[in-house]
Amino acid sequence: MIGRLNHVAIAVSDIDAATAVYRDTLGAEVSGKVAQTEHGVTTVFITLPNTKIELLEPLGENSPIARFLDKNPAGGIHHVCYEVEDILAARDQLVARGARVLGDGEPKIGAHGKPVLFLHPKDFLGTLTELEQA
Amino acid sequence: MIGRLNHVAIAVSDIDAATAVYRDTLGAEVSGKVAQTEHGVTTVFITLPNTKIELLEPLGENSPIARFLDKNPAGGIHHVCYEVEDILAARDQLVARGARVLGDGEPKIGAHGKPVLFLHPKDFLGTLTELEQA
Numbered sequence: 001m002i003g004r005l006n007h008v009a010i011a012v013s014d015i016d017a018a019t020a021v022y023r024d025t026l027g028a029e030v031s032g033k034v035a036q037t038e039h040g041v042t043t044v045f046i047t048l049p050n051t052k053i054e055l056l057e058p059l060g061e062n063s064p065i066a067r068f069l070d071k072n073p074a075g076g077i078h079h080v081c082y083e084v085e086d087i088l089a090a091r092d093q094l095v096a097r098g099a100r101v102l103g104d105g106e107p108k109i110g111a112h113g114k115p116v117l118f119l120h121p122k123d124f125l126g127t128l129t130e131l132e133q134a
Numbered sequence: 135m136i137g138r139l140n141h142v143a144i145a146v147s148d149i150d151a152a153t154a155v156y157r158d159t160l161g162a163e164v165s166g167k168v169a170q171t172e173h174g175v176t177t178v179f180i181t182l183p184n185t186k187i188e189l190l191e192p193l194g195e196n197s198p199i200a201r202f203l204d205k206n207p208a209g210g211i212h213h214v215c216y217e218v219e220d221i222l223a224a225r226d227q228l229v230a231r232g233a234r235v236l237g238d239g240e241p242k243i244g245a246h247g248k249p250v251l252f253l254h255p256k257d258f259l260g261t262l263t264e265l266e267q268a
Contacts, residue, residue, distance in 0.1 A: 001161030004184045008142055008214060010259050018259050025231050025257075026216070027135030048216070050138045050184045055259075074260035077211040080142060082160070082182070097159050123159075125144050125152050125189075126209035 001090055002082040006112075006132050007045070007052040011065045011078040015042055015057035018075065022046045022053065036111050040064050043111055054081075054111070079118070079128035087115045087133040099123045107133070135224055136216040140246075140266050141179070141186040145199045145212040149176055149191035152209065156180045156187065170245050174198050177245055188215075188245070213252070213262035221249045221267040233257045241267070 012018035015033060023030045031045040040063035046053035056078060058066045068078055084090040087107050095101065100120035110116030110132060119129040146152035149167060157164045165179040174197035180187035190212060192200045202212055218224040221241050229235065234254035244250035244266060253263040 002182065005139070005142070005182050005187075008139070008211075010261055012259050021257075021259060025228060025233060027227075048136065048139050053139075053214075072260055074256055076260040077142075077214065080187075080211065093161075094159060099159060122208055123155075125146050125155060126206055127144055127211055 001084060001093065002131070003085065003134060004083045005051050006081040006083050006130075006134075007054045008080050009054040009056055009078045009130075010075060011056045011058075011068050011072070012075040013057065013069055013073065015044055015055055018055050018057075019044045022055070028053075034111075035059055039111055041111075079130050081116070081130035081132050083134035084131050085134055087117060087131055090131055091117055094119065135218060135227065136265070137219065137268060138217045139185050140215040140217050140264075140268075141188045142214050143188040143190055143212045143264075144209060145190045145202050145206070146209040147191065147203050147207065149178055149189055152189045152191075153178050156189070162187075168245075169193055173245055175245075213264050215250070215264035215266050217268035218265050219268055221251060221265055224265055225251055228253065 019030050022028045029047045033044050035042050040059050042057040042059045044055040102118040107115035107117050115133045117131045121128045153164050156162045163181045167178050169176050174193050176191045176193045178189040190199050236252040241249035241251050249267045251265045255262045
């Protein structure tokens with residue numbers, strides 16, 4: 001069912017400093033910074049030859065990554081995102097196997113403009129797992 | 135400097151159960167289980183179209199992932215691994231920029247039979263970061 005690894009997301013408290021680590025220290029190609037107000041995060045994408053790293057900084061009150069950064073003030077890997085061909089079919093298959101979808105179970109439009117869902121970390125090896133329709 | 139994302143490693147306490155999650159629930163292609171006694175882990179690789187997920191279970195006493203699992207008993211993302219063309223050149227460039235290499239600073243032969251180094255998580259956004267010579 002799952003296809004490509006679309007991205008690995010790293011939550012950070014200072015996205016400018018984090019971008020500099022990837023651009024200057026690790027020598028990677030970095031995008032501009034985008035405020036995603038409806039998602040409560042500011043994003044920068046690191047383009048690798050085969051996938052992306054998504055840097056996330058909290059934006060506004062009630063950011064979905066605020067609590068993660070309270071627990072991990074130095075930052076840390078927040079989630080992985082896999083592509084699926086049909087997100088509703090994938091969801092129904094996962095739910096039939098007992099996996100839990102976060103929120104109301106309906107796909108939302110994610111940071112890339114495509115439908116996404118988040119799966120419960122406890123059902124996926126302690127790993128917050130996002131599915132994105134390819 | 136960094137090239138492809140070689141793999142994302144997920145530490146788990148029960149690699150058979152973890153493999154079943156990826157094979158049966160997420161429908162991915164999984165490898166056989168390999169005991170890497172010199173690394174203190176048992177590994178299973180999940181092959182995605184563009185990269186791999188490495189499942190790690192502690193093996194023997196003093197496994198390098200034992201403490202991580204004590205803190206994260208449900209498992210969790212343990213590290214990311216980027217490919218570099220020349221690991222010694224990459225190391226020297228990183229050290230010159232003030233980054234810390236774990237251990238004695240010399241590359242070891244990793245689970246794929248290639249030279250690897252681990253970088254200090256505090257210098258890389260709270261993310262344990264492995265470099266592997268491509």
